[in-house]
Amino acid sequence: MSITAYKARFIAVNPKKILKNEYIHIEAGTIIEVSPRILPQTERVINLGDGIIISALINTHTHLELSAFKNQISYKYGFKKWVKTLLEKRENTDKKILIDAAKKAAIELLNTGCAVCAEISTLKLTKQIFAELNFAGVWFEEKLKNDLPDNFKINKTDRIKTRQNRYYSYAGHAPHTTSPFLLAGLKKETKKAGLPFSIHTAESAEETEFITTGKGEWAEFLAERNVDYKGWGLPAKSSVSHLENLNILDRLTILVHLTFASEEDLRIIKKRGANICLCPRSNYNLHDKLPSIETILKLGINACFGTDSLASADTLDILDETAFIAKKFPEISAEKLLGMATINGAKALGIEESYGTIEKGKKAFFLYLPVKASDKKAALKAALRKQFNGKRVFIDSFQ
Numbered sequence: 001m002s003i004t005a006y007k008a009r010f011i012a013v014n015p016k017k018i019l020k021n022e023y024i025h026i027e028a029g030t031i032i033e034v035s036p037r038i039l040p041q042t043e044r045v046i047n048l049g050d051g052i053i054i055s056a057l058i059n060t061h062t063h064l065e066l067s068a069f070k071n072q073i074s075y076k077y078g079f080k081k082w083v084k085t086l087l088e089k090r091e092n093t094d095k096k097i098l099i100d101a102a103k104k105a106a107i108e109l110l111n112t113g114c115a116v117c118a119e120i121s122t123l124k125l126t127k128q129i130f131a132e133l134n135f136a137g138v139w140f141e142e143k144l145k146n147d148l149p150d151n152f153k154i155n156k157t158d159r160i161k162t163r164q165n166r167y168y169s170y171a172g173h174a175p176h177t178t179s180p181f182l183l184a185g186l187k188k189e190t191k192k193a194g195l196p197f198s199i200h201t202a203e204s205a206e207e208t209e210f211i212t213t214g215k216g217e218w219a220e221f222l223a224e225r226n227v228d229y230k231g232w233g234l235p236a237k238s239s240v241s242h243l244e245n246l247n248i249l250d251r252l253t254i255l256v257h258l259t260f261a262s263e264e265d266l267r268i269i270k271k272r273g274a275n276i277c278l279c280p281r282s283n284y285n286l287h288d289k290l291p292s293i294e295t296i297l298k299l300g301i302n303a304c305f306g307t308d309s310l311a312s313a314d315t316l317d318i319l320d321e322t323a324f325i326a327k328k329f330p331e332i333s334a335e336k337l338l339g340m341a342t343i344n345g346a347k348a349l350g351i352e353e354s355y356g357t358i359e360k361g362k363k364a365f366f367l368y369l370p371v372k373a374s375d376k377k378a379a380l381k382a383a384l385r386k387q388f389n390g391k392r393v394f395i396d397s398f399q
Helices: 064-069 079-091 095-111 127-132 180-192 205-213 217-224 239-245 263-272 280-287 293-299 318-328 334-341 343-349 376-384
Strands: 003-014 017-027 030-035 042-055 057-062 114-121 136-143 166-172 197-201 253-257 275-278 303-305 365-369 393-396
Touching: 003 030, 003 365, 003 376, 017 042, 017 376, 042 376, 057 253, 057 303, 057 318, 057 343, 064 079, 064 095, 064 114, 079 205, 079 217, 079 280, 095 114, 095 127, 095 393, 114 343, 127 136, 127 166, 166 180, 180 197, 197 239, 205 217, 205 239, 239 263, 263 293, 275 293, 275 343, 280 318, 293 303, 303 318, 303 334, 303 343, 318 334, 318 376, 334 343, 334 376
Parallel strands: 003 042, 057 114, 114 136, 136 166, 166 197, 197 253, 253 275, 275 303
Antiparallel strands: 003 017, 017 030, 042 365, 365 393
């Protein structure tokens, strides 16, 4: 096997360690050394330039199936109206259109430098796309309402780990759309298989009202869709406490959004060791509100980024999330943002042994960003604020 060495002025090995003028040595798709010297066996040296190399981005929550609805649904009429319109459009759109738009969006996602993602699929249209494009991460089949199939078990093939660390698992949609029976059953089986479980939680004011009262606009919406929620054990103190009572919260659980979570909710999540996936641009568009990100970080919860879908965000680029948060919360360090965009997502998905940092033994997926900066911290800060004019270069060890 031949060794290729990549060099840049700066290399962010991990959020706490940035090197200057060193080399990443790759053999057979794996990083074998990061050092200031060129190994004697090296056959090719590629100098990417004066910018910075970071680990490949990780999108821990996206809905590729909704890509056909980019810029088609207004945010200004409220969350319930947005959801209702989205469902109507999806129900009346040909599956081929949904698949074609999903594949186009997935290619664009790869081109941003995202080699790892968690795709949430309700219609099961994106599983083949996820595999064909060699994404690492997890493809989640999402369930909602009341139905758990008889004798439900995860198929043996769902446990297969490919060389790209790709897994297939299940997600519950949300506590305000999915019965406790179904959520508990899905979580039991994914946990037994050692797989992550994803669920939207505390995303909207409508959800909070429904969970805490058992009534309101969302109750009316479920009734319109013939969803019987009478046996869901509501009201509950909050969405998070509701999930805690169902034994949903643990280190294999990814809670998505948390826009309306209280500090008490966040302390429960910390205690249980669950992960949080933040989709700030989507939250801001749909709810004109952001999660308590500073409190989440202060508590030391493993927090990562997702984009949600193109129906609620302009792009699937994780750097757009980091730039957005850097603007809204300038006190959050670039090191924290890098962790949320890379290694934290790998931890949430259970694949941190292969992804998330640029270290010996990990897969060679990394991203070069042509920033102009004189020192390490300035380079990383510029990268995560998207302050560069040239083209990013994605190094993909499986291409």
